[in-house]
Amino acid sequence: MSAPSAKPISGKVVAQHNSRESCWIIVHGKVYDVTEFLDEHPGGSKIILKYAGKDATHEYEPIHPPNAIIDNLPREKHLGPIEEGTAEKIEVKITDEERARLQRVEARPPLAEILNLHDFEAIARLTMPEKAWAYYSSASDDEITNRENHAAFHRIWFRPRIMRDVTVVDTSTSILGHASSMPVYITATALGKLGHPDGELNLTRAAAKRGVIQMIPTLSSCSFDELVDAAQPGQVQFFQLYVNRDRAVTKRIMQQAERRGIKALFITVDAPQLGRREKDMRMTFDAADPHEIGKSGGDQVDRSRGAAKAITGFIDPGLKWADISWFKSITKMPLILKGVQTWEDALEAYDQNLAGIVLSNHGGRQLDFARSGIEVLVEVVEKFKEKRGITFPNDRFQLFVDGGARRATDVLKAIALGATAVGIGRPFLYAFSTYGVEGVDHALQILQDEFEMNLRLLGAQTIKDLVPNMVDASNIRSHLVTVPSDQLYDTNYEGMQPARLRELKAKIKL
16 A cells, blocks of 8 residues: 555454564554565564554553654555544563552552652652653763762852841742743753653643743654643743754744744754763663574664663764854744753854753763863853843843752752753653642742742742852862762662563573
8 A cells, every 4th residue: 555545444454464474553543554664663673563563552652642643654655544433452471570669559659758850860769660761851872971970069058148038039030031939940851751641741731839830842742733732821931942853844833833922932952963872771671681682793782772762763963153143044933952061052052042951961861970060150151241241031031941850959059159050850740640730739839938938048039049159169160179979869769771681481401
């Protein structure tokens, strides 16, 4: 069949195409011919062949954006709708490991016992599916930067002021001209349905209730329109953009975002190639069939698989400064570069009249030994004052930081040093993976309470009262300086594991 069919296709017909030579699958009620795509699939052909001739929606949905198969498969391979009730499905059997995990889910403490953002991570590690935990928690190489992102905040100390009337404190602020109940936004994170069936909708709903801004990711498990439709009237949403090699696709995405009322576009610039996230890679590699690996030649096996690899092959590694004018020509949305890591690039972004930058190393998931966003913030503020005579915060050009923040004190340090707001990602993933939308709501309430308490203890009535002389950042560049250990963070961190022997299936006869 070479062209899309308007007539529903019987499940019996689809079931006949169940081999490498002719492989059809069903996703969301539509039939696709993926025969020629088998060897190109970043996740490998084995997982597709498992569902050959059957309904693959259950496997597909958590680890692919909704339109992935539609956008990446040629139109002539879209065969048409499946005849209702005729699709063959694979019975999902509950393993002993899954049964034990579900028992742990039932043993979760009530939300009232979750006292901080670290607690969500601790429960998530015990209750999430292993693949989901591996994807969310993994970072690049030895995960040094992942840990440094958090540790860097500990090298900054407060200089609280006293005898100030802090009977009433106000945590609200403005982010790119839009009101927020606190100087935090929910930054973009991919594949929300790995952790919860409602995926990023949990974030949209909680953000509306708490008056914070959600950044919608390109690689959301929910469709873009679904998340925008779920927003409350007047709710502000930003959009994070991975630039597609096909600029026509990028243009369509940008214009759709602007048409639907997105208030700012955050262009990711630190991912020309994905970092090696070995926890995620090892999880997928361990699931492979060792006999198939042997047939592939062993040492030639591509170990760069993983959930991340499976969804990011479209990202353009050729993105460059000269492209900024093109972005400006097709949208009036404020443009912010996400992933700036030096003052030189920060200054270039300012000179190109962008609205701001996110000082970020992608949550430690790209270049290991990249410095933390909070350290780069100190450098950027110093150099802007020296080179341009500019001080921060600055409405003309706003600075944001993400990566490693777990407490309101982390955020307050960044604000005092000149940031407009701080993006928080993983903690909200862990919150909804373990408790759904109520978890995210509780996480935001925890932050709100921490902000109010710490503003009082710092002697600041409002966010604008946070000024540089309220912090001592003199040790921020001393990467080997001794700081008190964060017991909660260290307990949650899962150390990386080396390669290991596979479990023997039978005794070896000598």
